[in-house]
Amino acid sequence: MKILVCISNVPDTTTKIAFTNDNTQFSTAGVQFVLNPYDEIALSRAIELCEGGKGTVTVLHVGEASSEPTIRKALAIGADDAIRVNAIPRDAYFVAHQIATYAKGKGFDLILTGRESIDYNGSQVAAMVGEFLDIPSISIIKKLDFDGTTAAVQREIEGGKEVLNTPTPLVASCAEGVAEPKIPNMRGIMSARTKPLQVIDPVELPQLLTFKKFTTPAPRGTVEMVPAEDITKLVNLLHTEAKVI
Amino acid sequence: MSVLVYVENVGGKFKKSTFEVVSYSKAIADKLNTELVAISIGDVAQEDLSSLGKYGATKVLHITSEKLKSFINQAYASVIAEAAKSVHATAIVLANSFSGKGLAPRIAVKLEAGLADGAVELPNIENGLFSIKKTAFSGKAFALVEISSAIKVITLNPNSYPIKESGTSATVEKFDTENKETDFRTIIKEIVRATDKISLPEAERVVSAGRGLKGPENWGMIEELANVLGAATACSKPVSDAGWRPHEEHVGQTGIAISPNLYIAVGISGAIQHLAGVSSSKTIVVINKDPEAPFFKVADYGIVGDAFEVVPKLTEALKAYKAGH
Numbered sequence: 001m002k003i004l005v006c007i008s009n010v011p012d013t014t015t016k017i018a019f020t021n022d023n024t025q026f027s028t029a030g031v032q033f034v035l036n037p038y039d040e041i042a043l044s045r046a047i048e049l050c051e052g053g054k055g056t057v058t059v060l061h062v063g064e065a066s067s068e069p070t071i072r073k074a075l076a077i078g079a080d081d082a083i084r085v086n087a088i089p090r091d092a093y094f095v096a097h098q099i100a101t102y103a104k105g106k107g108f109d110l111i112l113t114g115r116e117s118i119d120y121n122g123s124q125v126a127a128m129v130g131e132f133l134d135i136p137s138i139s140i141i142k143k144l145d146f147d148g149t150t151a152a153v154q155r156e157i158e159g160g161k162e163v164l165n166t167p168t169p170l171v172a173s174c175a176e177g178v179a180e181p182k183i184p185n186m187r188g189i190m191s192a193r194t195k196p197l198q199v200i201d202p203v204e205l206p207q208l209l210t211f212k213k214f215t216t217p218a219p220r221g222t223v224e225m226v227p228a229e230d231i232t233k234l235v236n237l238l239h240t241e242a243k244v245i
Numbered sequence: 246m247s248v249l250v251y252v253e254n255v256g257g258k259f260k261k262s263t264f265e266v267v268s269y270s271k272a273i274a275d276k277l278n279t280e281l282v283a284i285s286i287g288d289v290a291q292e293d294l295s296s297l298g299k300y301g302a303t304k305v306l307h308i309t310s311e312k313l314k315s316f317i318n319q320a321y322a323s324v325i326a327e328a329a330k331s332v333h334a335t336a337i338v339l340a341n342s343f344s345g346k347g348l349a350p351r352i353a354v355k356l357e358a359g360l361a362d363g364a365v366e367l368p369n370i371e372n373g374l375f376s377i378k379k380t381a382f383s384g385k386a387f388a389l390v391e392i393s394s395a396i397k398v399i400t401l402n403p404n405s406y407p408i409k410e411s412g413t414s415a416t417v418e419k420f421d422t423e424n425k426e427t428d429f430r431t432i433i434k435e436i437v438r439a440t441d442k443i444s445l446p447e448a449e450r451v452v453s454a455g456r457g458l459k460g461p462e463n464w465g466m467i468e469e470l471a472n473v474l475g476a477a478t479a480c481s482k483p484v485s486d487a488g489w490r491p492h493e494e495h496v497g498q499t500g501i502a503i504s505p506n507l508y509i510a511v512g513i514s515g516a517i518q519h520l521a522g523v524s525s526s527k528t529i530v531v532i533n534k535d536p537e538a539p540f541f542k543v544a545d546y547g548i549v550g551d552a553f554e555v556v557p558k559l560t561e562a563l564k565a566y567k568a569g570h
Binding site: 234 | 359434
């Protein structure tokens, strides 16, 4: 079994978001970058499925050399080898195209991503890769099993869940529930240094979309405190002032 | 030229987010001075299809077949892309729902279209370019993206655009297209839907609780409060991590991002990761026994007190309010 896990390098979840250059760029000053938490779930499940010599896990990252610590972390968690497409990941379309170009004809049974990256929140890449390769894609899965020919998947739907079977190859984006994130151990960290990391050039394609500017949400007004013994006051405020009931 | 909107149904019925997305698409069609066409896939009653005219659709295309009765994103994406070609759509709009997330990217690739996901406002249209505000950094920021491709695909976040009634009834037309056999490789084995539960991403009101509740056995009062309000229930990450509540209730940066009209947080301190997913709620009520809880800083109304006393009292007060209205 061959699994490709696509990973992104994102600001740590505790990051306070700020922008520079007239609000056109994310300010990376003092920001700790990490492996996208959802990608960590996808990677952890891939490693579980391949445990005991049942297969190999390759991680692929579209990004610059500065994200190599995140790639090494993925290798330390247990991926066998890594590919870095040397380009700025300008949008989901571009990234998905690079992934599909690399994966084409390489015989991956599963191509996994996280449900979304926590920076641009696109949740687009998995389905785009599926379309580029003309294979099934399932977005936001909660469970994944694979018997070598058929993937059994649980997907989140409004108000419930859906259980699906899909022949491979399959692209899926993973959410919580697929696996518990694995933590690298000492042996993993040591061996990650010598695992193969190949750098390849991107393929060019036209730009369809541009990130122009960023804004942060307007600050909220001051909180109105209501005494715990005067709950009726809260109900009245919700009715007359907030108009939500 | 036209604008095409995909009208998602659940069990043959349109949902609130469908009417939101039709109203939103109508406004785009008006900006472009063109008509709005809807595409519906699967079994939906004729009168429900024509009633989409109320929200601005002039024509509703519908297609159904044994194979298209259940949602297979690959097949549905092919149908929507074909419909877009047949009506010369320059913009295609979908709800940013679980299904929409699986569909829109495939449609965008098929039509070589730029995709703005999670739009929260109408696009600004100038010289054929669409500038759209969308959520980014898990609700900690917004991004303005510009789509420059000939065809644009947009997914609209739930609760971001009001439902507007503008028209009367739409003409309903059958749409025909042949799917490739390979579009149907995915087989749906089972759909489990709790019909009595309000879907969290779309809910107008949400009651959420955190570790302050001390254990899963104490959720009864949260559910009761949610019931009185007609609200969905949610929880913080530590609660779903501990297995007290299912993962699909987890709201926050690594869970679901929501923007209900009313968000009541009980026993949640308000870590930055949690706030990221809920800060676009219109009204936030925080109930916490710690007056220093960071959540109070972003709340509209706050109550310092013991959840086990405040929540049942609030439920009673709301019951009394409802009885009087």
